[in-house]
Amino acid sequence: xxxxxxxxxxxxxxxxxxxxxxxxxxxxxxxxxxxxxxxxxxxxxxxxxxxxxxxxxxxxxxxxxxxxxxxxxxxxxxxxxxxxxxxxxxxxxxxxxxxxxxxxxxxxxxxxxxxxxxxxxxxxxxxxxxxxxxxxxxxxxxxxxxxxxxxxxxxxxxxxxxxxxxxxxxxxxxxxxxxxxxxxxxxxxxxxxxxxxxxxxxxxxxxxxxxxxxxxxxxxxxxxxxxxxxxxxxxxxxxxxxxxxxxxxxxxxxxxxxxxxxxxxxxxxxxxxxxxxxxxxxxxxxxx
Numbered sequence: 065x066x067x068x069x070x071x072x073x074x075x076x077x078x079x080x081x082x083x084x085x086x087x088x089x090x091x092x093x094x095x096x097x098x099x100x101x102x103x104x105x106x107x108x109x110x111x112x113x114x115x116x117x118x119x120x121x122x123x124x125x126x127x128x129x130x131x132x133x134x135x136x137x138x139x140x141x142x143x144x145x146x147x148x149x150x151x152x153x154x155x156x157x158x159x160x161x162x163x164x165x166x167x168x169x170x171x172x173x174x175x176x177x178x179x180x181x182x183x184x185x186x187x188x189x190x191x192x193x194x195x196x197x198x199x200x201x202x203x204x205x206x207x208x209x210x211x212x213x214x215x216x217x218x219x220x221x222x223x224x225x226x227x228x229x230x231x232x233x234x235x236x237x238x239x240x241x242x243x244x245x246x247x248x249x250x251x252x253x254x255x256x257x258x259x260x261x262x263x264x265x266x267x268x269x270x271x272x273x274x275x276x277x278x279x280x281x282x283x284x285x286x287x288x289x290x291x292x293x294x295x296x297x298x299x300x301x302x303x304x305x306x307x308x309x310x311x312x313x314x315x316x317x318x319x320x321x322x323x324x325x326x327x328x329x330x331x332x333x334x335x336x337x338x339x340x341x342x343x344x345x346x347x348x349x350x351x352x
Contacts, residue, residue: 067102067335070119078158079107079115086152087164103278108167113149117162124160126278129204131163134277137254141194143187144168144273168273173261174338178297178345184264185300187272189307192288196253199282209257210283212247213317216324223327230344234351235323242320246313248284257281259291260325260342285310289318290325293349294342301349323350 076095084091093110103123107115118124134147150164173181208216220239224232256263257279265273289310292301305315326346333340 067100068120070100070105071121072119072159074105074117074119074158076107078156079105079117081156082152082158082162083109083115085155087150090150090164109164112167113164114167115152115162115164116146117152117158118160121160123278125204126280127161127163129280130277131161133203133280137195140197140254141191143191143194144271145277146275168265168267168275170265170267170271170273172275173264173266173295174342176266178300181261181266181295182300182303183270184266184272185296185303186307188264188274188291188295189304189309191272191274192285192291192308195256196285196288198251199254203252203254203282204280206255206257206279206281206283209279210252210255210281210287212284213243213245213286213320213324214247216321217243220324220327223331226331229327229330230347231351235327235347238351239320239323242316242323245316245320248286248314248317252282253285255279255281255283255285256288259288259294260329261291261295262338262342264291264295284314284317286314286317287321289314290321292318293322294325294346297349298352319350322346326350 076097080095090109096108098106098108100119103118103120105117105119109115118127131148131151134145138145138147146165148163148165152162154160223229224236229235256274256277258276263276265275267273289308292304296304326343329339329343333343
């Protein structure tokens with residue numbers, strides 16, 4: 065699946081003018097496009113900041129959620145996260161809110177060999193343990209993340225019969241077992257929501273930074289704990305599990321979430337080699 069087209073005209077000149085209009089003290093900084101992502105464009109601003117602007121309407125509520133909640137939730141963890149340091153409003157023909165956050169140096173885990181991700185296994189488990197605190201009733205909810213695992217069943221089974229998923233028969237048997245795991249019955253907790261290795265940065269000193277809270281929501285922590293299979297191999301997964309300390313059923317559901325996400329990534333990675341590699345790694349680890 066190709067990256068969706070932008071729904072708004074957005075270029076470096078417009079971003080420069082937005083910064084000049086709303087944050088003039090930052091206007092003398094160098095602005096450089098980093099990426100036009102699925103939902104957002106990201107520009108580096110000077111040495112230590114970056115600008116994140118929705119390029120599709122669907123991302124607007126996600127930016128608003130980050131602006132509202134991340135400053136409050138950052139106190140629950142010691143791991144660096146992209147808390148907004150400035151916010152922007154619609155202006156100059158750009159129709160949506162936008163954010164300025166810190167820029168973090170490092171390499172995303174997805175760009176590293178799996179063996180080089182071991183250094184963040186303990187830190188990521190500790191982050192999950194601190195992040196998964198009870199969420200209030202007005203916390204964001206996702207129709208596809210943090211939900212009871214059986215609600216992912218139609219999509220998983222459609223993927224398994226698509227002809228695009230390797231070893232579909234064996235994975236189907238794994239899914240049959242995992243989807244029957246007892247559900248989460250405690251209060252909904254805060255979720256990162258998108259725990260794949262392109263959203264975890266390994267800093268130059270091997271510290272962890274957690275990126276992209278666009279899927280911030282509340283629900284079953286097993287969604288986030290799928291990172292054990294999305295990011296790591298068996299050895300690092302045990303370190304991650306020890307640090308996160310889930311109960312047995314939650315860990316089993318996390319494996320189910322990893323399988324569901326791995327299939328989804330597999331089905332939507334035809335023009336994205338990095339996502340294809342994440343999918344292949346995840347499905348291999350889940351089948352073990």
